[in-house]
Structure formats: structure tokens, C-alpha cells
Amino acid sequence: MKTRRTSHVLLSLLAYAVALVMFFPILWMLLTAFKTEQDAFSITPQLAFAPTLESFRTALEQGSGYWHYAFNSLFSAVVSTLAGLLLAVPAAYAMAFYPSRRTDFTLVWMVSTKFIPAVGVLIPIFLVYKNLRLLDNLWGLTALFTAMNLPLLVWMAYSYFKDIPRDIVEASAIDGAATVQTMWRVVLPLALPGLASAGLLALILAWNESFWSLTMTDHKAATLAVYIASFKSAEGLFWAKMSAASVLTVTPIVVLGWFAQRQMVRGLTFGAVK
Amino acid sequence: MKWLLLAAGMSVASAAAAQTEITVATVNNPDMVTMQKMTAQFEKAHPDVKVHFVTLPENELRQKITTDIASGAGQYDVITVSNYETPIWAKNGWLLPMDGLPASYGVDDLVGSVREGLSSGGKLYALPFYAESSMTYYRKDLFQKAGLTMPENPTWTQVEGFAQKLHKPAEGTYGICLRGLPGWGENMALFGTMVNAYGGRWFDLDWKPQLTSPAWNKAATAYKTLLQKYGPPGVTSNGFTESETLFARGQCAMWVDATVAAGYVSDPKTSKVAASVGFAQAPHETTTRGASWLYTWALAVPKSSEHQDAAKAFVGWATSKGYIDAIGASQGWLAVPPGTRKSTYANAQYQKAAPFSGLVEKAIAAADPAHPTAEPVPYTGIQMVSIPEFQAIGTRVGQIMAGILANQTSVEDGLKQGQDFTNRLMMQSGRMK
Structure with missing residues (x-):
């Protein structure tokens, strides 16, 4: 009994240690945001310091354009997630309940598009966007995010649908429900926790995306990732300002994640045990 | 309506x-x-x-x-x-x-x-x-205390002598701060001018790389000695900003870097040493040609x-x-x-x-990108070579120089690696036959 308790305590301590290591960069960013540039830059790390809101003031001052970037981030993340779900749900539904010979191949092919690093397709996408005049365009960026998260959404939705007994679909068909009705009224409510967590994940990924935002946008469609990058400089101190900008950027999504925590865990473990 | x-x-x-x-x-x-x-x-x-x-x-x-x-x-x-x-x-x-x-x-x-x-x-x-351009910043108070005088046009050998006398890490002062952070616009800006000052050049008139020449060896040895013996710790992480902050905090007796920092280190709001900072031209050695950048x-x-x-x-x-x-x-x-x-x-x-304006004006006016080295070269640019290949070459050689400072490689081996890399790139681009 005693050894069990000891190992339990040790495991808990280990879990806390791992959590601290993972959380430490975020904690350090948070602390740095409240330091002066000099303290933030100090070679000997400053743990005791007089907190200041100066960096937040600079990051939010008129001309920094925080709200403009925040709107673009919000718009592209929310719209791309909704569009992604709209496309992914019917596709996954068809593959889960009406599989054909090519379903497995299609699924593998979809996920294989994620094997290529984004930079590998940068030039063709850049040229296509340039010719369609979609560079620095919010709809263009949103379309990119939708395409980026689509394989993930299809896969997640597919696995949730797969966990729903086929008998339910057949029973509702016998009762006279059309395919759309079955999907909308019977299957979707059952898969909702899973779909919600998939949507949330897509939202977080789109919000945090930086590669495409930095490459395809400049001002009009630029997101918070571009806003953070703009603080880096080869001359002058910028760590505190950049940390404040990062805090302002991650806070909305962290708060959302916090509230949706239970939903996320429930959704991600949906069907894990049969 | x-x-x-x-x-x-x-x-x-x-x-x-x-x-x-x-x-x-x-x-x-x-x-x-x-x-x-x-x-x-x-x-x-x-x-x-x-x-x-x-x-x-x-x-x-x-x-x-x-x-x-x-x-x-x-x-x-x-x-x-x-x-x-x-x-x-x-x-x-x-x-x-x-x-x-x-x-x-x-x-x-x-x-x-x-x-x-x-x-x-x-x-x-x-x-x-x-x-x-680049110039030498130094602490007048420390020089005076040690009975030293900084000439208006110092040599790297003199700078090394001063650094040796003023290096007091126990008191929180290092002999000299220089850029060590790898990058063609970071350590290579300074080191490029050191090579020029020691009479070296990147290429001869046939675009053949000259990194294994005695001048490069002397410059690299001096750079390594200065920073390993009299520099601050972790110097390969120090670029312009880091060095500027160290100097402004009073932790460097000397610093050779961009003239644009003169305002920052002279301003009491940003610099602890504003009252005691002195200015001199960037050090030369066998030649003054290309000793300060533009x-x-x-x-x-x-x-x-x-x-x-x-x-x-x-x-x-x-x-x-x-x-x-x-x-x-x-x-x-x-x-x-x-x-x-x-x-x-x-x-x-x-x-x-x-008060430094006269010195800066002189340094900028004297910088001659068309004739950057003691021996003739086929390129323009002082701390850089105005060809598209230079970004890649400068980046790689910058990494090698950081490796030399970190004792990962010797001066000879490092410069040989740089020479081979540059040779390969110049052959590929067709500039060198």
C-alpha cells in the first residue's frame, strides 16, 4: 500500500515537472511582457522585477494596428473552420456510411497532402494567387486555411462517424428518412461532441498559422502572426514588446481553449473505448 | 430618400x-x-x-x-x-x-x-x-584609470594590447565586445573589415577565393584571440543589439561596431556610460583600406x-x-x-x-566601396561582395567563424572549409572558370 502511494506521489511529481517544462516558455513570455526592455534583455535572467505595462501600451498604441490584425485572424479562423466543416462533414459521412472501392485510397491520399512541407507548394500557390489577384486578400487567406485543415477535419469526422453503428442509419432509412435527414437529424447529433472538438482544433490551427500568413499577406489581410513578427528588429531591443504582442495574440485562443477544455477532451477521446 | x-x-x-x-x-x-x-x-x-x-x-x-x-x-x-x-x-x-x-x-x-x-x-x-560606417567605441574613464591613450586611428594590435590590460571579468568589465553571432550582416560585417585591414580580400581578379591566404589566417587568429581571451562569455550569441546593450551597461571597455550606435550610447537615458564614451576610427592593421564598412x-x-x-x-x-x-x-x-x-x-x-559627428562623417566619406582592399578585386563592397552568391557565402563563412570562436574547429580547418564552399559555389554559378 505504502509503495503504491509512494509511486503515486512520484508519478504526480514527474507529471508536474513535465507540465512545468512544457509550460515554462509561455510563463517566461508572460513575465517578459511585463518587464522593461532592459530587464527582458538582461543576460542574468531577472525573476524579481518591477512590472510595467509599457510594452502593452506600445503594442496596443494607435498605429500598431492590433485590432485590424485581430479582426483578420478572427475572420480567417472562424470562416475557414465553418467552411471546412461544411465540406468535410458530407464527405466523411459518404465515406463512412457508403464506402466505395476507392474510399480507403481517397482517405490516405487526403492525409498524404499533409506529408509535404508547406514550403514545397509555396511557389505554385503564390503564382496562382498572384494571377487571381488573391495576394493580401482575406478571402484568399481564408480559402488557404480551409484547404489546409480540410484533410484533418475529414479524417476526424470520418472516425467519429465510423463509431456510430450502421444499424442506426439503416433503421432511420427503413423509417422513411432521406439521406440528408438521417445525416442531419440522427447522425450529426450523435457525432456532435467529436465534430465540435474537430472544429475547435481547426480553429486553433488557423489562428496560430504563421507560414502562409507571413508569405501571402502584407497589410490588408495580415493576421496576428504578421503583427508579432513586425516587432523583431536587428537594431534596438524588442523582446518585451514582442512578448506583449504574443500575449495579446494567444490570450483569446487560450481563453477559448480553457472554456472548451471539457468538450475537447470528450471529443478527442470519443469512441476511444468500445 | x-x-x-x-x-x-x-x-x-x-x-x-x-x-x-x-x-x-x-x-x-x-x-x-x-x-x-x-x-x-x-x-x-x-x-x-x-x-x-x-x-x-x-x-x-x-x-x-x-x-x-x-x-x-x-x-x-x-x-x-x-x-x-x-x-x-x-x-x-x-x-x-x-x-x-x-x-x-x-x-x-x-x-x-x-x-x-x-x-x-x-x-x-x-x-x-x-x-x-564602423568605428571604435571606448571607455575614457577606464583608459584614464589604466594610464592608456586611444589613438584616433588605432591598429588591431594596439586594440588587443588595450583589451589585455582592461579585461577584468571579476569587476564585470570585458576587454572588448565584438559581434560573434553568425550571419553575413552580423559577424561577417565586422570580420570582413578585419580581413581587409589585414590586407586580405574575398577574391582575386579571376574570382578565385582567397580564404586560405595568410591575411585571412592572421585576421581570423586576431578575431579569435580577442574574443576568446578578452571578450564576454557566449559571444557567438552577440550581434549588434546584444553588443550595444553590453556596452551601454558598462560591461565592455571597447567595442568596434556601427556608427549608428553613437547616439544610443551617448544618450544618458539609454546608456550608463554616456558621459565617458570615447570615439575613434575603426582599427586598421597593414592597411586602412576597407577597415571600416559602409x-x-x-x-x-x-x-x-x-x-x-x-x-x-x-x-x-x-x-x-x-x-x-x-x-x-x-x-x-x-x-x-x-x-x-x-x-x-x-x-x-x-x-x-x-560630438561624434565629425568622426562619423570622416569614416563614411573615407569608405570607398569601389576600392575596398589593398590588392585589386573584381567586386565592389567593403564588408560584402556585391554579387548574388555572397548571401550564401557570407552566411556559411559566418557559421564557420562562429565555430572557430566556439573551438569546434581550428582557424586553418575552418578557413579551408570556407575556401572549399566558396570555390564550389563560384564554380556552380559559372563566375569562376
Whole structure:
């Protein structure tokens, strides 16, 4: 009994240690945001310091354009997630309940598009966007995010649908429900926790995306990732300002994640045990 | 009523359409931040132009601008460029020549070496926003205490002697701070001038790399000795900003770096050593040729811009004498963008605020990118070689130099690696037969 308790305590301590290591960069960013540039830059790390809101003031001052970037981030993340779900749900539904010979191949092919690093397709996408005049365009960026998260959404939705007994679909068909009705009224409510967590994940990924935002946008469609990058400089101190900008950027999504925590865990473990 | 609203809406829309929107791509250096704040004045004088800024870190900016211009995307109307890429991009036909400037702009007021660095085939392709050379910063109080005198034109050997005497890590003072952070614009800017000062060069007249020459060896050995024996710890993480902060905190007895830092280290608000900082020319050794660098941040208009007139007007405004005067009047003369105009250095108010101005003027005027080395070379550029291959070469050799400082490789082996890499690249590009 005693050894069990000891190992339990040790495991808990280990879990806390791992959590601290993972959380430490975020904690350090948070602390740095409240330091002066000099303290933030100090070679000997400053743990005791007089907190200041100066960096937040600079990051939010008129001309920094925080709200403009925040709107673009919000718009592209929310719209791309909704569009992604709209496309992914019917596709996954068809593959889960009406599989054909090519379903497995299609699924593998979809996920294989994620094997290529984004930079590998940068030039063709850049040229296509340039010719369609979609560079620095919010709809263009949103379309990119939708395409980026689509394989993930299809896969997640597919696995949730797969966990729903086929008998339910057949029973509702016998009762006279059309395919759309079955999907909308019977299957979707059952898969909702899973779909919600998939949507949330897509939202977080789109919000945090930086590669495409930095490459395809400049001002009009630029997101918070571009806003953070703009603080880096080869001359002058910028760590505190950049940390404040990062805090302002991650806070909305962290708060959302916090509230949706239970939903996320429930959704991600949906069907894990049969 | 509905029609009235529609008409009002249309008139608002047409007014908006009449306004030209230009996008300026720039970096977040303090002088550029000031420019963004001052832009309201430009917009006031040009109510039909609205200016947007895209601010990115230097490397990302360079990549984005290159992609934009090479693909003709035309996203930027004004770009921030240096004297490294201006002649190369001008030859590629990417930049609009800066001709037709009004007499009031005062092209002749621009410092000769700076203007030359932004020209190609006798035509100006970018207008200088600020320019810098390199010089030696030192602590007068520490020198006086140790009974030492810094000459106006020191040699690297003398600097090493001073560093040895002033290196007191136990008291929190290191003999010398120099850039160690790898990068063609970081450690290689300083080390490039050291190679020149020791009589070395990047290439001979047939574009054959010279990294294994005795001059390179001597320069690399001196660089390694200075930083390993008398430098601060973790020097391979120190670029311009880190070194500037160390010096301003009073932790370096000497520092050789960009003249643009003179204002920062002389300002009591930002520097603990403002009262005791002394200035001298960048050290030389066997020659003074190329011993101090020349770097210019300039504004140019890419040919792909769709609003060339408005863009040119902005560039003309941001690099004008009027702009410098406006900064001097509103933010103090220490804050003006330095190095570009003769009139800045002739200004009594600037001379009073910046006691180092004479030395900086001399360093910038003396920098001769067309003749950067003791022996003849086929290229222009002092701390860099104005060929597209140099970014890759400078980056790689910069990493090797950091490896030498970290004792990962010896001077001989490191330079041999650099020589082989450069050889390979020059063969691939077809420049070296």
C-alpha cells in the first residue's frame, strides 16, 4: 500500500515537472511582457522585477494596428473552420456510411497532402494567387486555411462517424428518412461532441498559422502572426514588446481553449473505448 | 430618400477610389519606427495618398521583396533595400531609376560614397534613408584609470594590447565586445573589415577565393584571440543589439561596431556610460583600406509598383533634408537619421548634440566601396561582395567563424572549409572558370 502511494506521489511529481517544462516558455513570455526592455534583455535572467505595462501600451498604441490584425485572424479562423466543416462533414459521412472501392485510397491520399512541407507548394500557390489577384486578400487567406485543415477535419469526422453503428442509419432509412435527414437529424447529433472538438482544433490551427500568413499577406489581410513578427528588429531591443504582442495574440485562443477544455477532451477521446 | 442614400454612398466610394494607397515594406529599426510615426505629415501634405506599412524582420523582408519583384506581383510600392542589393537588383531591371528629382531635393547634398553605393551605371536607383560606417567605441574613464591613450586611428594590435590590460571579468568589465553571432550582416560585417585591414580580400581578379591566404589566417587568429581571451562569455550569441546593450551597461571597455550606435550610447537615458564614451576610427592593421564598412538603408520603388508617382513622392519626402530637419526639431538632433546628407554634418545644432559627428562623417566619406582592399578585386563592397552568391557565402563563412570562436574547429580547418564552399559555389554559378 505504502509503495503504491509512494509511486503515486512520484508519478504526480514527474507529471508536474513535465507540465512545468512544457509550460515554462509561455510563463517566461508572460513575465517578459511585463518587464522593461532592459530587464527582458538582461543576460542574468531577472525573476524579481518591477512590472510595467509599457510594452502593452506600445503594442496596443494607435498605429500598431492590433485590432485590424485581430479582426483578420478572427475572420480567417472562424470562416475557414465553418467552411471546412461544411465540406468535410458530407464527405466523411459518404465515406463512412457508403464506402466505395476507392474510399480507403481517397482517405490516405487526403492525409498524404499533409506529408509535404508547406514550403514545397509555396511557389505554385503564390503564382496562382498572384494571377487571381488573391495576394493580401482575406478571402484568399481564408480559402488557404480551409484547404489546409480540410484533410484533418475529414479524417476526424470520418472516425467519429465510423463509431456510430450502421444499424442506426439503416433503421432511420427503413423509417422513411432521406439521406440528408438521417445525416442531419440522427447522425450529426450523435457525432456532435467529436465534430465540435474537430472544429475547435481547426480553429486553433488557423489562428496560430504563421507560414502562409507571413508569405501571402502584407497589410490588408495580415493576421496576428504578421503583427508579432513586425516587432523583431536587428537594431534596438524588442523582446518585451514582442512578448506583449504574443500575449495579446494567444490570450483569446487560450481563453477559448480553457472554456472548451471539457468538450475537447470528450471529443478527442470519443469512441476511444468500445 | 433611397436614391439620395445611394448617391451619397457612390460619392463616398468615388472619393475613396481617388485616394492612392501605397504599401511600404520596411524593417523595425528605430529610425523606421520614427518614419512610420512621421508619415502623418506626409499624408497631410498629400491628402490623396494613404500609406500602409508592412514591417518584417530583415531576412523575411528580403525574401518577401525578392519573391514579390521576381514574380512581378507588385504588392509593394516602396521597399527598404541596402547598398548590397541595390546595384544587383538595378542590373536585373527590378528598380525604378530615381531620376527627375526636383532641385529642392538636393541630390548633390547626398554623401558621395553613399550615393555611389546606391547607383548602377551612373544612375541612382534608391535614395538613402540612413547610412553607417564602423568605428571604435571606448571607455575614457577606464583608459584614464589604466594610464592608456586611444589613438584616433588605432591598429588591431594596439586594440588587443588595450583589451589585455582592461579585461577584468571579476569587476564585470570585458576587454572588448565584438559581434560573434553568425550571419553575413552580423559577424561577417565586422570580420570582413578585419580581413581587409589585414590586407586580405574575398577574391582575386579571376574570382578565385582567397580564404586560405595568410591575411585571412592572421585576421581570423586576431578575431579569435580577442574574443576568446578578452571578450564576454557566449559571444557567438552577440550581434549588434546584444553588443550595444553590453556596452551601454558598462560591461565592455571597447567595442568596434556601427556608427549608428553613437547616439544610443551617448544618450544618458539609454546608456550608463554616456558621459565617458570615447570615439575613434575603426582599427586598421597593414592597411586602412576597407577597415571600416559602409552600410546604407535606402528606399526604392520596384518597377512592379502600380503607384509609382505616389511611391516616388514618399521616398523623396522620407529621405529629404526637410524630413531630417523635422525630426531634429520634434525629437532632438540625436534622433535624426545619420550618414546621408552633408548638410546634416554642417548643421551646428547636430554638431552640438552629436560630438561624434565629425568622426562619423570622416569614416563614411573615407569608405570607398569601389576600392575596398589593398590588392585589386573584381567586386565592389567593403564588408560584402556585391554579387548574388555572397548571401550564401557570407552566411556559411559566418557559421564557420562562429565555430572557430566556439573551438569546434581550428582557424586553418575552418578557413579551408570556407575556401572549399566558396570555390564550389563560384564554380556552380559559372563566375569562376
